[in-house]
Amino acid sequence: METAFHDLLRRMPKAELHIHIEGSLEPELLFALARRNGVALAHADVQALRAAYAFSDLQSFLDIYYAGAAVLLHERDFHDLAWAYLQRAAADGVVRAEIFFDPQTHTERGVPFAAVIQGLASACRRAEAELGLSAALILCFLRHLSEASAQATLEQALPWRQHFIAVGLDSSERGHPPEKFARVFARCRELGLRVVAHAGEEGPPAYIESALDVLQVERIDHGVRCLEDPALVQRLATARTPLTVCPLSNVKLRVFDTLADHCLPALLDAGLCATINSDDPAYFGGYLLKNFVETFQALPQLGARQAHGLARNSLQASFAADADKARWLAALDDCFAGLI
Ligand code: HPA
Ligand code: ZN
Numbered sequence: 001m002e003t004a005f006h007d008l009l010r011r012m013p014k015a016e017l018h019i020h021i022e023g024s025l026e027p028e029l030l031f032a033l034a035r036r037n038g039v040a041l042a043h044a045d046v047q048a049l050r051a052a053y054a055f056s057d058l059q060s061f062l063d064i065y066y067a068g069a070a071v072l073l074h075e076r077d078f079h080d081l082a083w084a085y086l087q088r089a090a091a092d093g094v095v096r097a098e099i100f101f102d103p104q105t106h107t108e109r110g111v112p113f114a115a116v117i118q119g120l121a122s123a124c125r126r127a128e129a130e131l132g133l134s135a136a137l138i139l140c141f142l143r144h145l146s147e148a149s150a151q152a153t154l155e156q157a158l159p160w161r162q163h164f165i166a167v168g169l170d171s172s173e174r175g176h177p178p179e180k181f182a183r184v185f186a187r188c189r190e191l192g193l194r195v196v197a198h199a200g201e202e203g204p205p206a207y208i209e210s211a212l213d214v215l216q217v218e219r220i221d222h223g224v225r226c227l228e229d230p231a232l233v234q235r236l237a238t239a240r241t242p243l244t245v246c247p248l249s250n251v252k253l254r255v256f257d258t259l260a261d262h263c264l265p266a267l268l269d270a271g272l273c274a275t276i277n278s279d280d281p282a283y284f285g286g287y288l289l290k291n292f293v294e295t296f297q298a299l300p301q302l303g304a305r306q307a308h309g310l311a312r313n314s315l316q317a318s319f320a321a322d323a324d325k326a327r328w329l330a331a332l333d334d335c336f337a338g339l340i
Helices: 003-011 027-037 046-051 058-071 075-091 103-107 113-131 147-163 178-190 205-213 224-228 230-239 247-252 264-269 288-298 304-317 322-335
Strands: 014-020 094-101 134-142 166-170 194-199 219-222 242-245 273-276
Touching: 003 288, 003 304, 014 075, 014 219, 014 242, 014 273, 014 288, 014 304, 027 046, 027 058, 027 075, 058 103, 075 094, 075 113, 094 113, 094 166, 094 304, 094 322, 103 113, 103 134, 103 147, 113 134, 113 147, 134 147, 147 178, 166 178, 178 194, 178 205, 194 205, 205 219, 205 224, 205 230, 219 224, 224 230, 224 242, 224 264, 242 264, 242 304, 247 288, 264 273, 264 304, 273 288, 273 304, 288 304, 304 322
Parallel strands: 014 094, 094 134, 134 166, 166 194, 194 219, 219 242, 242 273
Antiparallel strands: none
């Protein structure tokens, strides 16, 4: 790729709306935290751990991802994890990050909810102060666990209500449809939380529909399988429902064979509000800029116009204040002046 275009992809202001903070745990930090906390690991070193990152589907990834999270014990660990991600995001030109965290992965191991949220929230405040990056947290419920466990997690989270802006739904999709969480999402909406859900990554288009109809989500995380249902595509396009697409993740988890086979151009051609995101960058081979660069390299039909559109979609789809969005959108247009 030409250096000027690479530089444009980096400089353009953009939002990252689909990043699991536990999925930004690099093997080097994982080993450092294991040493600091006296946690024994199954792999001998960083190289052996990285070699295990060969996934056949979502579940084969989740097994390794949940095992890696076992090194996170104290508030400081969560701060260090999020701070490392936020520095990388800022270097990639991210001006707004809406970050998923999975409290049940930690509270089920005896880690206090307070340690998780205080560590993450202090890193978000630090990013605003030191990097000028606006960051917010999205609490995700693990869909392989029960609705009762999700309800209990929400209760634990309520004293920290001001520290997160939204709730989401992640983990093993097949066999765990959105409607399993209808009541807990209704309660979240009553509390004034924004709502999103993973749907249509490995699960069928019907899961995207029930995320919209039953959970009343405002964004669909992944959503790539919507293309199997033309009526659903029409609905998503008309409502401009954002899809947080994760190209490198999709290849690593074998949703698509290669980036050249990715459906992103079809999503854009269908008029959908697609965005590019990194999902679990430490496991899937790259942060946000690398997702843009490799996707644009693999798909020659994508150029400056699509880069501008994808960045604009991400800023518009974010839950940031309207005044912030307007400022970033104006800066984005300045970046592309004379190019589109
Ligand atoms: N899908 C579902 N759950 C997840 C993912 C994902 O891509 N990443 C982390 N948890
Ligand atoms: Zn995800």
